[in-house]
Amino acid sequence: MNALKKINLCIMFGGSSSEYEVSLLSAYNVIKAVDTEKYNLSKIGVTRSGVFYLYSGSDECIKNDTWQTQSVQKLCVRLDGGGFFTENGEKVPCDVVFPVMHGEYCEDGKLQGLFDMCGIKYVGCGVTASAASMNKYLTKLVAENWNVPVARYVHLKRRRIENHLPLVISEINSAFEYPVFVKPVSAGSSVGAYKADDERELISALHGAVKIGGEVLVEEYIKAKEIEVAVCGNDEPTASVCGEINPGAEFYDYDTKYKNDTASYYIPARIPDDISKRVREYAVRVFRALGCRGLSRVDFFVQDNGNIVFNEINTLPGFTNISMYPTLMNDMGMTTPEIIDELVRLALE
Ligand SMILES: Nc1ncnc2c1ncn2[C@@H]1O[C@H](COP(=O)(O)OP(=O)(O)O)[C@@H](O)[C@H]1O
Ligand SMILES: [Mg+2]
Structure with a gap:
């Protein structure tokens, strides 16, 4: 044989x-x-x-x-x-x-x-979905259009920040309370992301974030649990249970993600069942709206009052020892070799 x-x-x-x-x-x-x-x-x-x-x-x-x-x-x-x-x-x-x-x-x-x-x-998303998902400004536009709530934001390009800083600052001051959150439109692993507690920190955060790619988002600061969902599939994607990350730091920055040992992880997330159901539904909705394929990890904030805020999507999520995507899929009963089998099957479909 x-x-x-x-x-x-x-x-x-x-x-x-x-x-x-x-x-x-x-x-x-x-x-x-x-x-x-x-x-x-x-x-x-x-x-x-x-x-x-x-x-x-x-x-x-x-x-x-x-x-x-x-x-x-x-x-x-x-x-x-x-x-x-x-x-x-x-x-x-x-x-x-x-x-x-x-x-x-x-x-x-x-x-x-x-x-x-x-x-x-x-394996994974095609050109358009990958490009749109990497761009946090575009993702927000798509999510909003599909009635998935996002944090209030201002989108800024390098020239505006460099040439009209006083105007930019006064716009942000009138639109938001401090703290605010500042991050590059296209980056990952929290590179170039800052929490700014006052105007002085805002200015230095804008200068820091704009170095990475030249486009910046300033967002309202969301005090919340960080909730992540693993989505898998092509035309009929399914969502995992919700995972929760407590960074044990001011926010989930690069060092907390990969170097320090302060973060704790909860699977399933410590949120009520009805909220979890809605988060999973939003995760699939964002995945579909962006035209994703194969896999993505969709990240949210869930506030104590039950507010759900979509934060970002990662089309090639981490597979490190502490990464949520494989851990969530493992929790759904799939071993890591089985995740690979499924992703390869979806790529060849
Ligand atoms: N609007 C916000 N309010 C509070 N914290 C935020 C906000 N946006 C991002 N963060 C924090 O910064 C981290 C990194 O931001 P994120 O948008 O996920 O970018 P990255 O692609 O770098 O992971 C998040 O995991 C969260 O801890
Ligand atoms: Mg993130």
């Missing part, structure tokens, strides 16, 4: 965003969970400067970021549907790519555009 044909799966890691290191940790976990009885696994590393390599060294060297000193072969892509090739012309067998990469160039549709041009199938 013939053995079942293995699927050629390429896991991609690294990338030129500020979340390079997060990607290494995420990819390490995904690689460890790949069932090599079912998949013929190739690993593709992308350096911080954007060079693609076929990697055949140890997984530990991915985790500790020494992979580039190991067995690597430079890769080329062919845009005629040919896919990935090594420099000496060998084709990398690839039925599907799982780009376990976050942030700019990885999660914002640009890499997905490259895959489309190469005729390569991939």
Whole structure:
């Protein structure tokens, strides 16, 4: 009897965003969970400067970021549907790519555009949904249009901040009470995000946030529980239970996410059942509204009075040891190898 044909799966890691290191940790976990009885696994590393390599060294060297000193072969892509090739012309067998990469160039549709041009199938959202989901201003517009509540906000571009700062400040002062929350329109892992308690902090936050991509959101500060939902599927997406993060810090900043040990996690979230049901319904609504595919993690605030506020969506959520997406899916009864099977199945559908 013939053995079942293995699927050629390429896991991609690294990338030129500020979340390079997060990607290494995420990819390490995904690689460890790949069932090599079912998949013929190739690993593709992308350096911080954007060079693609076929990697055949140890997984530990991915985790500790020494992979580039190991067995690597430079890769080329062919845009005629040919896919990935090594420099000496060998084709990398690839039925599907799982780009376990976050942030700019990885999660914002640009890499997905490259895959489309190469005729390569991939896990997760396509170009449009990825690009729209990465842009917190566009996501808010879409969510509002689908009657999903968002925090009040002002959207600012670099020129306005640089050339009309006094006007901008007085507009914000009349629209909001302090504290306010300031963040880049397109970033992740809380890079460039600030809570501003007064005008002085607001000015420094605007200067900090605008450095990342040149567009900024100033939002009303939402004092609330942070609730995250894992959504999985293509045309008929389903939502996981709600997870809750208590950062144990002023907010869920980069260090709290990946370095410090102050955050606590609750699954299911400590919110009433009817609120949880509505959050899950909103999560699926946002996923559908943006045209997402495969997976996304949809993040909310839930206030003590039961108010639900959609915050953001992540089309390539983290898969680190403490990441919510795999943890929530595990809680739904799926092991991490089963999550990979399902994501690959959805990519090939
Ligand atoms: N309007 C807000 N009010 C209070 N805290 C906020 C607000 N927006 C963001 N935060 C805090 O900042 C963190 C990062 O912001 P988020 O919008 O999720 O961006 P990122 O894509 O960097 O994760 C959130 O997890 C939350 O702790
Ligand atoms: Mg976030």
